[in-house]
Amino acid sequence: MLAPVAALTDRSSSSGASSRAPGGDRGDRVRSMLPRLLPWLGLAVAVGLVAWSFWYPGHSGEEVYSRAPRSASDRAVPPLHGLWEPKWFGPGTAPAVLLALLSWRYAAGLAERLPWRRLLVVGYAAGLAWMLSLALVDGTAGLSRQLGNPYEYLTTARDVGGLGTLFSTWLERMPLDSPDAFPTHVAGHPPAALLFFVALVKVGLGGDLAAGVVVTLLAATTALAVLVTLRALGAEATARRAAPFLVVAPTAVFMAVSGDAVFAAVAAWGIACLALGTAALARASTPKAHDRKQRRDRRRGVGWSLLAGLLLGMLVMMSYGMPLMGLLAVAVLVAGRSWRPLPLAAGAALVVVLGFAAAGWAWWDFYPALVERYEEGIAKDRPEDYWRWANLALLVISAGPLVAAGVAHLAARPRAWLRRDHAPLLLAGAAVVMVAAADASGMSKAEVERIWLPFMPWLLVSCALLPERWRRWGLGLQLLTALVVQQLFYTVW
Known part of the structure; x- marks a missing residue:
């Protein structure tokens, strides 16, 4: 009696398995296709978002x-804080094209082979x-015109006398209608930016x-800090793959003469020091x-950690949005x-x-x-329903469209987040959260x-996680x- 029952059970199990196989196969096929499809979807959404953000205002x-508008001839091109002004050739055009060709051909190979x-x-x-x-596509004006305009820091910096007077009069110079109102960038940042x-x-x-x-000299160090961070967290292979995307990123267009590029460098080195201290x-x-090795590592760890805190503390006193970098700091500690x-x-x-507060400038006040x-200012006239999405289009323009594919690829690898070598995922994921928080705040409409810029190098890490092709x-x-x-x-920048 048992043999026929066993045979029947085997046939039933086999039949049930075969009846479930097609659905299971379809599910397996969808799961296997997802990692290949999501980067394409991310890239398509990014390109569509950029196209829409340019099309909508007109x-x-x-x-x-x-x-x-500064004049009737201004040809503004929203969402960019700039003008339509084609330059078919400038002093920097030939070197830039040559560097692009050499980077495309050799950068990845050199990044893999060169000693660290x-x-x-x-x-x-x-x-x-x-x-x-x-x-220098715009000549030397490309390095000088922006920092020299009256809305930036230098004009005010040249007139600063004592810090006591500067801090004691800071609040009364904040309103736009103040008789001696600060220019836009000075008023919009804590004092360390001006200092x-x-x-x-x-x-x-x-x-x-x-x-x-x-x-520009400082801005160019930002990529190195990201590479140092990755290596300190045990992800040297990813750092080498990321190097070309960090070194010759499209962000260079906006970093060369931007005060925010200084913030990006300070932020990156603060995070790098924290990673070195953590390791x-x-x-x-x-x-x-x-x-003996333990004592040496302990001393180094304490030193790097203290330096990280000093840099990140100074960063908070440079830009009101930089407390968001705390999310990245937590990602480093977890990694x-x-x-x-x-x-x-x-x-x-x-x-x-607290040192700034004691000197008369308290962040919270x-x-x-x-x-x-x-x-x-002009922010009151910027419609939030447009800029919520146009901001992301600007991110794609500045960081490059591949970053959208890289971020989408992060979502296609749920199991990778559980591995011990997940540091690159955590860094890129923290950058996504920082951008989302900044966008949702409503304090970053345009520009x-x-x-x-401080968030973008960490987003670019995601490009190194894409497949080789x-x-x-x-x-x-x-x-x-x-x-x-x-x-x-x-x-402009």
């Missing part, structure tokens, strides 16, 4: 106020050359061109580590599997913030005045092609984006 009849320190040196030189060549340019003036580098060169303190807590640097870094950052000044042609797309934007538009 066809809807709605004024979106990407910039205040040499990679950093070559990466810095290439990134600096890329920024300078793009800026950076005051320092340049004091050391004899306060000329428009000299300051532009200094800003060192994690090694120091390993039970089998040699005592490094150590919370030991947290009290050290947080304490050092607090020392900076001035933020409400910033909101009032923001709503007094985010430079305002969000994507990276090969994707780098070319990124380079072409930078050349087209620089040659066709007067981007």
Whole structure:
């Protein structure tokens, strides 16, 4: 009796399995196709968003106020805070095209083969050359015109006397209708942004061109800080794949003479120091580590963590939006599997913030005045329903369209988030959350092609996680984006 029943059971199981197989196969096929389809979907959405953001203002009849017109001949091109001004050839055009061709052909191979320190040196030189060549498409004015305009920091920095007077009169100079109102960028940022340019003036580098060169020299270090962070968190292979996308990113168009590029560099090095401190303190807590090595790692970890806190504290005093970088700092601690640097870094950052407060400038007192000044200016006329989406289009223009494919690819790898080597995913994921929070705040309507520069290098890490076939042609797309934007538009920055 048992044999026929067993046979029947086997046949029933077999029949049930075969009846479920087609559905199971379809599910498996969908799951296997998803990682291939999502990057294409992300890229398509990004391109569509950019096209819509350019099309809508001219066809809807709605004024979106990407910039205040300076003259009747201004040819504004929302969403860019710039003008339609094609430049078919400039002093930097030939070097920029040559660098783009060489980067597309050789960058990935060199990033894989070069010794680490040499990679950093070559990466810095290439990134600096890329920024300078793009800026010089407009001649030397490409490095000097923006920092020299009255809305920026230098004009005010040249007139600053004592810090006591500056801080004591800061609040009364915040309103737009104040008799001695601060220009837009000074009023829109905490004092460390202005003090950076005051320092340049004091050391004899306060000329428009000299300051532009200094800003560009600092901006070019941002990519190196991201690479150092990845390597400290055990992701050197990803760092090498990411290097070309970071070094010759389209962000170079907007970083060369932007004060926000200085914030991006300070933020990146603060995060890099935190990653180095996390790695060192994690090694120091390993039970089998040699005592002498443990003490050395502990000292290094403490030093890097304190330096990270000082840099990140100064960053908060440079831009009101930079507390969002705390999300990235948490991602570093999670990826490094150590919370030991947290009290050290947080304490050092607090020392900076409280130091400014003791000198007469408390962040929490001035933020409400910033909101009032923001709503007094052109921001009050910018429709939020347009800019909520146009901001993301500007992100695609500045960081490059491949970043949309990279971010979409993150969502196609749910199991990868659970691996121990998930540091690149965490960094890129934290950048996505930071951008979403900044966009939702309503305090970043337009101009985010430079305002969000501190977030963009971390988003670009996602490009290194794409399959090789994507990276090969994707780098070319990124380079072409930078050349087209620089040659066709007067981007201000």
